[in-house]
Amino acid sequence: MTDASTSTTALADPDGPHGPGPDGPAAAGPSARGPRARNATAYLRYVAGKLLGAAVSLFAVLVTSFFLFRIIPGDPVRTITHGRAVSDEQLQALRRQFGIDKPLWEQFTQYCGQALQGDFGNSYQLHDPVGELIWDRLPATLLLTGTAFVLYSLIGVWLGTRSAWRSGRIGDRFNTGLSLTLYSVPSFWLGLMLINVFAVGVGFIPGVFPTGLMESGDGSTGLAHALDVAHHMVLPVLTLVAVGYAQTLLVMRSSLLDEMGSDYLTTARAKGLRDALVRRRHAVPNALLPTVTLMFVNLGHVVAGQILVETVFSWPGLGGLFYEALSIPDLPLLQGLFFVFAAGVILMNTLADLIYPLLDPRVGR
Numbered sequence: 427m428t429d430a431s432t433s434t435t436a437l438a439d440p441d442g443p444h445g446p447g448p449d450g451p452a453a454a455g456p457s458a459r460g461p462r463a464r465n466a467t468a469y470l471r472y473v474a475g476k477l478l479g480a481a482v483s484l485f486a487v488l489v490t491s492f493f494l495f496r497i498i499p500g501d502p503v504r505t506i507t508h509g510r511a512v513s514d515e516q517l518q519a520l521r522r523q524f525g526i527d528k529p530l531w532e533q534f535t536q537y538c539g540q541a542l543q544g545d546f547g548n549s550y551q552l553h554d555p556v557g558e559l560i561w562d563r564l565p566a567t568l569l570l571t572g573t574a575f576v577l578y579s580l581i582g583v584w585l586g587t588r589s590a591w592r593s594g595r596i597g598d599r600f601n602t603g604l605s606l607t608l609y610s611v612p613s614f615w616l617g618l619m620l621i622n623v624f625a626v627g628v629g630f631i632p633g634v635f636p637t638g639l640m641e642s643g644d645g646s647t648g649l650a651h652a653l654d655v656a657h658h659m660v661l662p663v664l665t666l667v668a669v670g671y672a673q674t675l676l677v678m679r680s681s682l683l684d685e686m687g688s689d690y691l692t693t694a695r696a697k698g699l700r701d702a703l704v705r706r707r708h709a710v711p712n713a714l715l716p717t718v719t720l721m722f723v724n725l726g727h728v729v730a731g732q733i734l735v736e737t738v739f740s741w742p743g744l745g746g747l748f749y750e751a752l753s754i755p756d757l758p759l760l761q762g763l764f765f766v767f768a769a770g771v772i773l774m775n776t777l778a779d780l781i782y783p784l785l786d787p788r789v790g791r
Contacts, residue, residue: 473780480776487768491761492537498755502526502550505754524550526757537761546762551754556762560744564729566640567736567743570659571728574666579721581667582674583714589675590682590713591705602679605672614734617665621738624661635661638740662739666732670724677720682713719778726774729766 503520521527525536525547540547546556585605589598608616627633636642636658646654685691686709694704729744736745744763751759 578670586678729770
């Protein structure tokens with residue numbers, strides 16, 4: 427009787443008395459997959475909104491880059507021909523060659539059409555395609571600012587974590603005061619001070635570092651050339667690290683201080699976990715969220731470089747190229763550089779927005 431009853435029950439309820447089996451209809455039904463499907467749909471909607479916002483921002487940058495530099499006083503043709511005996515007819519011919527004799531609306535439509543194809547025209551002064559000039563100077567900027575980005579991110583996160591975890595102690599007060607000071611100092615002024623002290627030399631401090639450029643130009647190759655470039659990078663990298671780490675430290679410290687009063691940390695300590703383990707496994711991962719956003723923003727600025735720092739140290743990167751173009755003004759080169767700088771920031775911000783829901787599931791729902 428027992429076997430018959432069990433068989434009858436099994437036939438009547440294929441999923442058994444303990445609920446649906448792994449292959450039962452409930453597992454394949456919408457109730458089990460509903461929350462996950464809704465989360466995926468919400469995330470896709472979130473991604474689509476961010477990508478659309480990035481596309482609109484890029485178009486706004488394209489429009490802004492055209493009109494922004496046309497309000498700069500000065501005539502590019504007269505600047506280029508300064509000190510030369512040229513007639514009005516020759517000046518007008520140059521304007522026709524550069525395309526700045528056309529109505530503004532016609533220049534704008536032509537510029538948008540070419541820019542959407544990746545063509546920003548030719549430089550007025552250097553007579554080369556803007557894209558080639560940017561591509562040639564890009565490695566120097568990435569080398570300088572990329573190295574500084576890695577260093578000040580690591581130093582800022584490490585010191586910010588230690589300062590927050592030991593809040594109020596001498597080390598925390600020193601790190602916070604120093605970072606606030608460096609964050610307030612203009613980067614170009616700090617670079618000039620470093621040149622005066624460590625390149626020119628002051629008192630008993632000898633000048634051991636170059637004042638500018640990327641290499642000595644002595645024809646060295648291999649390891650000798652790499653060491654020469656590294657020697658030239660010390661002061662500009664130190665300038666960028668001093669300012670960048672201060673910002674990262676302050677954000678990391680503030681974020682971790684907010685997390686330290688949370689209940690889950692009290693629970694972790696009550697379980698008997700060591701203080702270092704609580705900090706590393708629980709507090710720091712949650713406190714990193716705002717810092718990760720800041721790091722992606724700074725990563726977008728890696729492409730733009732630091733115009734003033736590159737100018738002070740005569741670094742042959744995009745920042746120095748932008749400063750050179752601004753003095754004319756070289757409109758095609760300025761427009762191309764401005765678009766590349768802004769596009770780098772927008773793309774990194776968009777990437778941060780897309781990654782953030784993976785770090786914090788509350789975002790994007």
